[in-house]
Amino acid sequence: MSLLPVLSNLLSRASRALGLESVDRFPPGHQYARTRWDRAYFDVPSDLAPAQMEDAVCNAIANTPSIFAYVAHPTPRMQRTLLATIHARLRRASTAPTDLVAMLVDAYASPHTPEALPGLRAAIASTEGYDPSMRVAHLQAWLLDMPAAFDVIEAPGR
Helix, strand or coil: CCHHHHHHHHHHHHHCCCCCEEECCCCCCCCCCCCEEECCCCEEEEEEEHHHHHHHHHHHHHHHHHHHHHHEECCCCHHCCCCCCCCCCCCCCCCCCCCHHHHHHHHHHCCCCCCCCCCCHHHHHHHHCHHHHHHHHHHHHHHHHHHHHHCCCCCCCC
């Protein structure tokens, strides 16, 4: 047996334990184990707890909302972070957040994406088969009718 694979495995495990590697998912068995993010856009150290991993991804989305497109099966909290940006842009009416709403519609193409707001999946599904710009316009109108949904205060998990 060669010593090189054993040393490589030990070095890899030590690197992860020290937080020197970036991870692209929650640990196995986590509630949102299907959620994945692109390491090129999210620098999430491997030594963080799952709640801290989610915090890091949400902070990145809040700072640069367009990177939401690089998350597969986003958690409800990640979606609410994007929805808060969408809502702020809709209220300002300076620029329509069509690109951000389109990313949300794309995220719901998978049945494994958990629903962030009651009725959101149904609102998106009701536009199935429409032109993409019509789907975005319909969802923007739906979101404008739900101002209270964005006033949710995130409490830290226990």
